Amino acid sequence: MTLTLYPAIDVKDGACVRLLRGEMDQATVFERTPAAQAAHWEAVGFTWLHVVDLNGAFAGKPVNGEAVRAILAATKNPVQLGGGIRSMAQVEAWLAEGVSRVILGSVAAKDPALVRAAAASFPGRIVVGIDARGGMVATEGWAETSDIAAAELAMRFEDVGVAAIIYTDIARDGMKTGLNLEETMALARRVTLPVIASGGVAGLDDVVRLKEAASLVPNVAGTIIGRALYDGSLDAAAALAAC
Secondary structure, eight states: OOOEEEEEEEEETTEEEEEETTEEEEEEEEESOHHHHHHHHHHTTOOOEEEEEHHHHHHTSOOOHHHHHHHHHHOSSOEEEESSOOSHHHHHHHHHHTOSEEEEOHHHHHOHHHHHHHHHHSTTSEEEEEEEETTEEEETTTTEEEEEEHHHHHHTTTTTTOOEEEEEEGGGTTTOSOOOHHHHHHHHHHOSSOEEEESOOOSHHHHHHHHHHHHHSTTEEEEEEOHHHHTTSSOHHHHHHHO
16 A cells, blocks of 8 residues: 655745644744745655645634645645635635645534535545544634544544545644554544544654554555654655655
């Protein structure tokens, strides 16, 4: 099995940043021009991009649209986009502009009917983002924790046409403390959908361990990588070769 590695481009105030545990006041700017970062990740061999409008995630509506459009223009790689997308009109608009997959996060917990409708209208182009704190779903840019278990939410979207589940362990995000493979594998065993791990990648060992996990649970499909790539803890070529 080949894992897909998704380099993350998180956009805050027009710049490419990394947060710690999703805290907006804990942002490190790595690139002032997200489009240039997108072109770089394509040049080194990645085949997908994971883009998040961080301001949009908190505002509940797209905010960094100009930066996202510049990313789309700068790369031939498919882009999956999340952050503040809360309506069918926004889903349709971004898909029309060239986004390959739209990530629905907070709205998946609060309005699952929208996810089902979007997946029915655009099969294979909707991803459900499940961000968890202590195994419970967090919403609104991770500012709120719900009473819904991550696995329970994932199971609601079986057989409705979604492309994948992104499972993020908030406590590990940006911390480089290692992927939470135990919970990722547990969730993947509960569903048939591809599951993309996110949060905590520290280095090549995480990619190797994820590959081993995928041999046991085949729908573990890949991982999103952020800070470790940006600060050099993970070499892009080595990571891609390991997959």
